[in-house]
Amino acid sequence: MSIRIGIVGYGNLARGAEASIKDNADMELTAVFTRRDPSSVKINTVGVPVLHIDEIESFRDKIDVLIICGGSATDLPVQTPKYAKMFNVVDSFDNHPMIPTHFENVDMAAKEGGYIGVMSIGWDPGMFSLNRLYGTVLLPVGDTYTFWGRGVSQGHSDAIRRIEGVKDAKQYTVPVEDALRRVRNGENPTLSTREKHTRECFVVAEEGADKARIEKVIKEMPSYFADYDTTVNFITEEELKRDHAGIPHGGFVIRTGKTNGGKSNHVVEYSLKLDSNPEFTASVLVAYARAAYRLYKEGQTGAKTIFDIPPAYLSAMDGATLRKTLL
């Protein structure tokens, strides 16, 4: 029998999860739940119902794992604990400073319900976290560097869009090649924020807007841009649509370390180059939905992060097949 998946929300991440489920033969999509009027939401899977979120509780026996595709700012802190009382859940909570609090809330709720709550899944937090952990334990004498990009930062794009006179914008985070080179060389450099990443902005200005002012406001925006070398390119709406429609992202986790009392150097590098950030993130969520289901079937309960889950639980293959084909 397939693992029956429910999806909460229907934005980019949810659509990515919907597509990913089709690539996993042991899973099926049971329903999509939305806060909107369900009749206004058209999904890509024939025969699967879209229901109002208020109906979700009646699906307790019909869904094995719920993939919650809300935002980390206001949705997930409420939704994940709420639904972890009724379902095994997986979320992509990515507000790093709030992770300990979210863990406590999800853990309490999931234990109350007798379910598994897998949280902060994706690639950062997620696969990048995992590689930071493996790097640290395999080379305890060393340094870990995380670089992001080249890719679209939704948060920074939104920050530009909020500036008066801006019609639309896309912001790319770009790792500095020279910093990457120095890290890979094992130089163990201390890198400032400015030395690690640059920010490239593509901005569509409203007609008659003061472009010089917009550029100045962007470049001086605290925490978002002021600490970076930022380039602002004004383009037309057509150019934005034509050249910047995608949501690519990626990055690098590099651990450099020494063994044998400092005599030998080693470099471990993990990198992602993603055409679609939400689709890859969703693929990770779907794999961890399988793990959530397995852990639940074993009788485990509570919150789990990517650190807590044995890799084998992610695969539909059994242990013997994994050992034979992938070890």
Add this chain to the structure above:
Amino acid sequence: MSIRIGIVGYGNLARGAEASIKDNADMELTAVFTRRDPSSVKINTVGVPVLHIDEIESFRDKIDVLIICGGSATDLPVQTPKYAKMFNVVDSFDNHPMIPTHFENVDMAAKEGGYIGVMSIGWDPGMFSLNRLYGTVLLPVGDTYTFWGRGVSQGHSDAIRRIEGVKDAKQYTVPVEDALRRVRNGENPTLSTREKHTRECFVVAEEGADKARIEKVIKEMPSYFADYDTTVNFITEEELKRDHAGIPHGGFVIRTGKTNGGKSNHVVEYSLKLDSNPEFTASVLVAYARAAYRLYKEGQTGAKTIFDIPPAYLSAMDGATLRKTLL
């Protein structure tokens, strides 16, 4: 209290484990066990005894985890099951076709003894296996490529040394740059053995040996060299010592895959660049020794591979600290 480690054997891998233990504050080396005359073995840790392997059983209460540093051909198939009846053990068994059999033997022995037997730990099998698994589950529609090198292959170096007229030799396995480039481009190429790696040999010939014959024997050697573009360089013994004393290695696991019904491409790459193959392998063994100890303390028993072990078990940090600092 520290995790008390015993080491079986005292070759390159064992010396790497000895050094790595010093970099892990929660561990201590208790004893080294050897088949040789213990008085002939000088180790690098002051105050730690070297004992004959026959004395090992009397250390059952003094050692938490035994790191078995034998060879995969004849040592580990015997030693790992034997000692898994008396200790938690970790080995680096790397004879891929024999992994299922070794797993069964270690599993039975470890369960009989009530211990944990972690097997096939290192980087391939090991971290590369793990990245093949993660790649497969995160991008189920895709292809996985493993490249090795540039690094020294002991097996191929030994094969050259066995040729008549060869005094000494080092063989480097080198990934073909163009193949790597095509894989990273998402071309999903079907690559022959010859297209993936080349082999570079550095050979010291005996005085008066027929170098042309040696070169021919190397290049035509079945499975070792015949299927590869092989270069043979004759050098002096001094040059071999000066330029080829190290045991560097490394490689790449690349997963390329598609999401959203083939519309988006993604590339996940994991790479290692190691000054010392045995020292890094030993570092991985030591981290998994910690995991073995934790699993044992939980009451688990039996054989485990890198696929079965939750990443958090590798770290000396507790869950809350891991979530706060690395997630």
